[in-house]
Amino acid sequence: MNPLRHVFSAAAVATLATALVPAHAQGVIKIGEVNSYKAQPAFLEPYKKGMELAVEEINAKGGVNGRKVELITRDDNANPGDAVRVAEELVAREKIDVLTGTFLSNTGLAVADFAKQKKIFFLAGEPLTDKMTWQGGNEYTFRLRPGTYMQAAMLVPEAAKLKKKRWAVVYPNYEYGQSAVAAFKTLLKAAQPDVEFVAEQAPPLGKVDAGAVVQALADAKPDAVFNVLFGADLSKFVREGNTRGLFKDRTVVSVLTGEPEYLDPLKDETPNGWIVTGYPWYGIQTPEHKAFFLAYHGKYKDYPRLGSVVGYSMIKSVAAGIEKAKSTETPKLVAAFKGLQVDTPFGKISYRAEDHQSTMGAFVGKTKNENGKGVMVDYTYFDGAKFQPSAADVKKSRAAD
Template sequence: MITARALGSLAFAGAVALTFGRAASAQDTIKIGELNSYKTQTAFLDPYKKGWELAIEEINAKGGVLGKKLEVISRDDGSSPGDAVRVAEELVTREGVNILAGTFLSNTGLAVTEFAGKKKVFFLAAEPLTDKITWQNGNRYTFRLRATTYMQVAMLVPEALAAKKKRWALVYPNYEYGQAAAATFKEMMKAKQPDIEFVTEQAPPLGKVDAGAVVQAIDDAKPDAIFNVLFGADFAKLVREGGTRGVFKDRTVVSVLSGEPEYLDPVKEEAPVGWIVTGYPWDKIKIPEHATFLAAYQKKYNDYPRLGSIVGYATMKSLAAGIAKAGSTDTEKLITAFRGLDVVGPFGPFTYRASDHQATAGAFVGKIALENGKGTMTDIKYVDGATVLPSDAEVKKLRPAAE
C-alpha cells in the first residue's frame, strides 16, 4: 500500500525531475524572442515567418550555434507601441531571453528600440524602416537589418531627377515612416532640383485611406509627377481608384516598396505599369545566394518567396552569425560582434556598420510591368545599401546620444 508520505515523495521527485529536465533543455538551446504585427500585416509577415523558420531549420540542421540549437519564442505585438513594449518585457522576464528581434511598423520598432536601451537587451530590428532607429533614437543595444526609409528614397531619387518633372504630388501614410519618407524625398529633390514644386501632400491615416478623395485632390493639383509611400491595402485602394479615374496617365510615379510581391499580387492585372519602384523581382534575380535560397524556400513551402521571406531569413542568419562571432550570447559581446559583422544573405554579402548599427543590405529598383496577368518588375538593378548611406562622420551628427 502506498502511503501519503510515499505519494508526496514521488510527487516531489517528479517535480524535481521536471525542473532539471527543463533546465537541461534550456541549456541545450539559445532562445531568441521575436515579436511582430502578425495579425494586422499578414501579407508581409506570413512570408516573413516562413523565412525565419526556414533559416532556423537550416541552422539547427547543421548543429546550431556554439553547439546549441536556436529556439524562437514568437509573440504578436498588436501593431501598438504599448503592446510591443509589454510583449518585449514578457519575453525578457518570463521567457528569459536576452536577444530580441522583429517588429514591422516604425512606431513599434522605435518603442522596442527604447525598451532595449533602457533594459540593456540586444535588439535586431528586422523590418521597421524609420531612420530614427539607427540615428536620432539609436542606442548601443539596437541594430537594424532592412534598408531604411532614407536609403530607399535615395535609391529612387536619381530616377525621379531623370524624369525632369517640376510639379510633384506627395502621398504617404500619416505616421513616422510615411512622414519621414516624404520629408527625405523633398529634401533630396530640392537639393538637386531647386525649382521643384510640391503642389499637394496627401497624408491619410495608416490603413484608412479615402482613395477617392486622395486621387481627386491629386488630380486637382495638376502635378507632373507623384511620389507615393502608401503600402498594403492603402496602396491597392490608391492604385484601383487612380487607375479608374486615369490620374496616373501621362504622369511619372515614383513609389517606395510597391514592387514587392506582397503589395503587387493583390492588385493583379491592375498593377500600375511604368511606376518606378523599389521591390523584389524574385523570379529575375541572378545572384547565386538567391538561387540557393529560392530553391530551398520553394521546396519547403511549394510557393515563391516574398520580400518578407528575405527579411525573416536574413534576420535569423544574422543572429546566428553574430552569436557565432561573439562566442557567446552575452549582450556586450554580441554588440562587439555585430559592429562590423559580415553576413551572407539571399542578396549576397552585407555588413552591419559599426558607426550606426545599420546593415548595408540593399534593394532592387525597377519599373512595374505586367506579365501573365500579374504585376512584376522590369529594368531591374540592385542598389547596394552601402552606396546610399551617409559617411561615418555624418553619422556622428545624426546619432549624438547613442552610446
C-alpha cells in the first residue's frame, strides 16, 4: 500500500474544504474611519462611542455574512491634506474594506475626492455641505446626515412664519458655513420674496472675535438673525450676544444649536426661544430610540449626544450595505447602497439612488433655559425624505458641476 496516497488524500480534502468556504467568510471586515477627534471632541468622543457600540452589537450577533467587524480610526487634524494622507494609509497599509467618517465639510470633500480617485466606497457620516452629494457628488460617496440644504429647508418654514423682513447672518467662513447660508438665503427668499439680508459676519472657524461680530450685527438693526456658529464659537457668540442685548426682542434661527454637544455647554447662558435643529434625547419615546438609549447608557453610564446617533447609525449602515451586497467589493457595495434601508435610533432611513443622500431627518424645536440648563422644547422630528430637492434638481446640480 502506498503511504503517499494517504498524504495526498488528506491534502486534497484540506484543499477542497478551503475551496468550499466562501472567500468573503475569511478574515474580518475592516472599516477605516477618518475624523477630527482632537479638534472637535465635543461631537466626536460620543460619536466614537456610538460606533463602538454598533460594532459590539454586530459582532455579538456573529458579524456580517459570517465575518466579524473591526474598526480602525485615524485623526485628520481637521486638515484636508492630513485627511487624505491617513485615508491613503488606511487603504494601503491597513487594507481596509470600506472608508467612513469625517466631520468638517472641507475634510469630507477631500476624502470624497480621494474615494473617487481610488475607486473605494466612502460613507461620510457628518459633513453637511451640499457638495457631498449634490454639486460635486460622486459615484463612490454616500452621506448619512441631512446636509445644509435639508436643515435649512426644515428651518425656513418656521423663519417665514415670523414675517421678519431684515435678516442678519453669521457663520464660520469655510465650506459648511457658506453652504448653510447659501441654502437658507435661497429658500427664505423663495418663501418670502421681500426679505432683505442686511448684515453678514463670517469669522474663521474657531477664531471668532465675538464682541466685534455681535456689535456689527447689532449695528445693522436686523429683525432676526440666522446663526450657523457651533462649538466654542457658539458659546462665545451667545455670551457676547447676551451681554450686549443682541437677542433681546429679536428672533434667532440657528442650525445645530439644539444638539447636546453645543447646547449643554451654554448652561445658564442658554437663550430662550431660538428656533433650532437638534437632538432632545430626553424626550424621544419611540421604541427604536428607547432601545438605543438603554444600550448606550448601559455601556457608557452616560446619555447619548447626536454624535452617538451618527456614529452608531453610520456603522449600522455599512453593515446593512455589506450584508445586502454579500461582499465588500466597491462596485457591489455602491449598488447595494442605492435604495438601502437601515434601522436607526431615529427610525428607518434609506439612501437615495439618485444622489446617495440618506433620508435621516432632524428635530426642530426651540431652546429653553430650564433652571440653568439648556433644553429643546416644542420639538418635532422632520423626516429628511420630505426636505430633499427633487431628482431633477439633483441631476441638474450634478451636471452643472
